[in-house]
Amino acid sequence: MESLIKIVSDIQTEEAIRFVESPGSGGVVTFIGTVRNQTKGKPVLKLFFESYEPMAILEMEKIAQQAFEQWDVQRIAIIHAIGEKLPGEEVVVIAVAAPHRGAAFSACQYAIDTLKETVPIWKQEFFEDGAVWVAAHP
Amino acid sequence: MKIMFFGIAKELAGGATLEITxxxxxxxxxxEWLIRQxxxxxxxxxxxxxxxxxxxxDEQTIADDDEIAVIPPLSGG
Structure with a gap:
C-alpha cells in the first residue's frame, strides 16, 4: 500500500499511472480532470488554481489512507496542479491499482469526490467580463 | 498569532497573511472576530x-503559536 501525493505546476499523467502499475494488479483506474471551456454557456478563458499546500498534501494523504482501509487496492497516486490552466489542460489525476477492477473504480471515485470536499484548493474562473472564485457564494 | 487567508478570503482580507495580537x-x-473585521x-x-x-x-481553543487558516468554500478538482 503505497501512495504518490503531489501538487505540481504541470500534470504528468504517465507519472501517476507508472507509479501505481505493478505485477500484482489486475487493473488501473485513472481519473483525469481537465479545464472545461465553458460554464453555463459562458466561455471560460482560463482557470487559476491555488492551494494551502502543506495542508492539501495532508488531506490528500488522508484520502489515500481511507481508500486503503476501505478497499483492496495496492497503490494510489493523487496529483493536483496549481497555477494557470487553459481549457483542455489537465488539473488533477488520480490513479488506483487493485487486484480487481471493482475496488479500483470505487476507490478512484471516492478519491475524487472526497478531494473536492476536503482538500484546500481553490479555483478562479476567468471569463471575458471578469473573474469569479468558483462556488464561493450560495 | 499568524492568520493565513486563501482564495476569495484573501481578497476580502486584503492580503495572504495577518499577524494579530x-x-x-x-x-x-x-x-466572530473575523466577521467583525x-x-x-x-x-x-x-x-x-x-x-x-x-x-x-468551534469549541477548539487556540494557542498563541498556532497557525490559523481561513478556508473559504473549496473548489479543487
Whole structure:
C-alpha cells in the first residue's frame, strides 16, 4: 500500500499511472480532470488554481489512507496542479491499482469526490467580463 | 498569532497573511472576530477554520503559536 501525493505546476499523467502499475494488479483506474471551456454557456478563458499546500498534501494523504482501509487496492497516486490552466489542460489525476477492477473504480471515485470536499484548493474562473472564485457564494 | 487567508478570503482580507495580537480563545470566538473585521465573509457559502493544518471545531481553543487558516468554500478538482 503505497501512495504518490503531489501538487505540481504541470500534470504528468504517465507519472501517476507508472507509479501505481505493478505485477500484482489486475487493473488501473485513472481519473483525469481537465479545464472545461465553458460554464453555463459562458466561455471560460482560463482557470487559476491555488492551494494551502502543506495542508492539501495532508488531506490528500488522508484520502489515500481511507481508500486503503476501505478497499483492496495496492497503490494510489493523487496529483493536483496549481497555477494557470487553459481549457483542455489537465488539473488533477488520480490513479488506483487493485487486484480487481471493482475496488479500483470505487476507490478512484471516492478519491475524487472526497478531494473536492476536503482538500484546500481553490479555483478562479476567468471569463471575458471578469473573474469569479468558483462556488464561493450560495 | 499568524492568520493565513486563501482564495476569495484573501481578497476580502486584503492580503495572504495577518499577524494579530488579540487572543481569540476559541475557534468560534475567532470566527466572530473575523466577521467583525471582514463583514463580507458572512456572505460566503461556508468558511472553515484550520488550526495547524487540520480542520478545527468551534469549541477548539487556540494557542498563541498556532497557525490559523481561513478556508473559504473549496473548489479543487
Amino acid at each position: 488579540e487572543k481569540p480563545g476559541t475557534v468560534g470566538q475567532f470566527r 471582514y463583514p463580507a465573509m458572512r456572505e460566503l457559502r461556508k468558511v472553515m477554520i484550520a488550526v495547524n493544518k487540520t480542520y478545527a471545531t
